Amino acid sequence: MKSHSFALPFASRDGELIVGGLPLSRLAAQVGQTPFYAYDRKLLAARVQALRGALPGSIKLHYAMKANPMPALVSFMAGQVDGLDVASGRELRVALDAGMDPAEISFAGPGKSVVELEQAVAAGVLLNVESAREVRLLADISQRTGWAARVAVRINPDFDLKSSGMKMGGGPKQFGVDAESVPELLVEIGRLGLAFEGFHLYAGSQNLRAEAIVEAQQKSYALCLRLAEHAPHPVRTLNLGGGFGIPYFPGDTPLDLAPIGANLAALAEQASRELPDAAITIELGRYLVGEAGVYVCRVLDRKVSRGHVFLVTDGGLHHHLAASGNFGQVIRKNYPVLIGNRMDATQLESASVVGPLCTPLDLLGDKMELPAAEPGDLVVILQSGAYGYTASPRDFLSHPAPVEVLV
Numbered sequence: 317m318k319s320h321s322f323a324l325p326f327a328s329r330d331g332e333l334i335v336g337g338l339p340l341s342r343l344a345a346q347v348g349q350t351p352f353y354a355y356d357r358k359l360l361a362a363r364v365q366a367l368r369g370a371l372p373g374s375i376k377l378h379y380a381m382k383a384n385p386m387p388a389l390v391s392f393m394a395g396q397v398d399g400l401d402v403a404s405g406r407e408l409r410v411a412l413d414a415g416m417d418p419a420e421i422s423f424a425g426p427g428k429s430v431v432e433l434e435q436a437v438a439a440g441v442l443l444n445v446e447s448a449r450e451v452r453l454l455a456d457i458s459q460r461t462g463w464a465a466r467v468a469v470r471i472n473p474d475f476d477l478k479s480s481g482m483k484m485g486g487g488p489k490q491f492g493v494d495a496e497s498v499p500e501l502l503v504e505i506g507r508l509g510l511a512f513e514g515f516h517l518y519a520g521s522q523n524l525r526a527e528a529i530v531e532a533q534q535k536s537y538a539l540c541l542r543l544a545e546h547a548p549h550p551v552r553t554l555n556l557g558g559g560f561g562i563p564y565f566p567g568d569t570p571l572d573l574a575p576i577g578a579n580l581a582a583l584a585e586q587a588s589r590e591l592p593d594a595a596i597t598i599e600l601g602r603y604l605v606g607e608a609g610v611y612v613c614r615v616l617d618r619k620v621s622r623g624h625v626f627l628v629t630d631g632g633l634h635h636h637l638a639a640s641g642n643f644g645q646v647i648r649k650n651y652p653v654l655i656g657n658r659m660d661a662t663q664l665e666s667a668s669v670v671g672p673l674c675t676p677l678d679l680l681g682d683k684m685e686l687p688a689a690e691p692g693d694l695v696v697i698l699q700s701g702a703y704g705y706t707a708s709p710r711d712f713l714s715h716p717a718p719v720e721v722l723v
């Protein structure tokens with residue numbers, strides 16, 4: 317069986333994984349229950365620092381909150397990044413609570429409600445508009461209230477981000493405005509007197525191939541430059557999206573930032589001549605927070621069925637849908653799993669980690685090589701800082717919810 321091949325971001329001592337400076341069993345006692353998610357501040361800060369080291373200083377770094385909107389984490393991230401991207405009215409409230417300057421918050425997503433648009437205009441955040449309807453509604457709100465509506469146009473490009481886990485641009489999409497329809501919409505934005513600030517593109521997610529990201533960023537820049545000729549005001553913001561992936565599965569290798577940094581430096585230099593008022597932004601969710609988080613559950617039962625070991629835990633797909641393979645994966649693969657209080661074990665056995673739900677989908681690890689575990693032991697799922705807690709159907713089967721802690 318192929319094993320996971322990236323460096324473990326957490327240390328261990330006396331057989332226990334150390335999370336947030338504490339041995340895992342002590343952290344579990346401090347939290348007061350399993351299952352829980354723990355997100356490590358030091359790792360979050362280190363990730364931002366490493367990224368800034370690899371990218372030109374002029375590139376603005378935004379955190380896309382949908383990856384992990386835990387309020388304490390968002391407040392922490394607000395002090396690390398240059399801006400926050402929200403995708404709902406409720407995320408907007410959390411971003412404002414976090415103390416982020418509204419000038420540095422942007423709001424994207426199809427089907428924004430009138431209330432959400434009004435919230436955003438009242439707050440003074442940048443709206444990445446995704447349709448002519450949103451433009452009309454914003455003009456109405458602006459006229460009625462006298463508050464300026466700051467808008468950027470989210471473009472559905474005429475290309476896609478190759479080898480992405482999830483494609484969100486190119487071809488027919490519910491996201492953004494088709495590139496060929498943007499000139500007409502820009503005229504309308506000018507006619508209605510909205511405060512046009514620039515463009516937003518987001519082509520895809522979970523990409524581990526630097527050359528695919530570089531190609532998409534180059535094409536995105538070229539497209540924005542072409543469309544800028546139709547803009548009612550100079551372009552001040554150029555959000556080129558993100559899509560940076562993290563390794564989850566055996567055979568995945570970490571993203572190489574060097575070519576991305578070099579390409580962004582070249583684009584920034586080009587923009588300084590061709591779009592001199594524009595600041596280039598990238599927006600990342602998973603890449604910033606995914607590797608800083610663990611999900612921890614406890615073994616309740618150890619069952620052997622016809623020779624195969626099942627570790628039945630108090631956690632499962634209702635807490636961590638992505639680790640069960642049911643959050644958009646085409647072929648189920650195992651997330652990296654550890655027995656967090658048996659880090660020194662040398663004897664491994666083949667075991668499957670399952671949850672308490674009455675469905676065979678409730679599988680957290682399929683036939684993995686793990687230390688022989690007993691009831692009471694702590695199962696850790698790595699790479700769980702993004703698309704975990706809020707991306708899971710926590711009420712399915714009515715078991716208790718997990719807790720989230722920032723450590």
Ligand SMILES: *Cc1c(COP(=O)(O)O)cnc(C)c1O
Pocket residue numbers: 380382383401424518520521522558559560599600601602603702
């Ligand atoms: C989901 C999303 C992101 C974050 O994606 P990640 O893969 O977590 O980096 C960023 N921008 C937009 C518009 C999104 O929809």
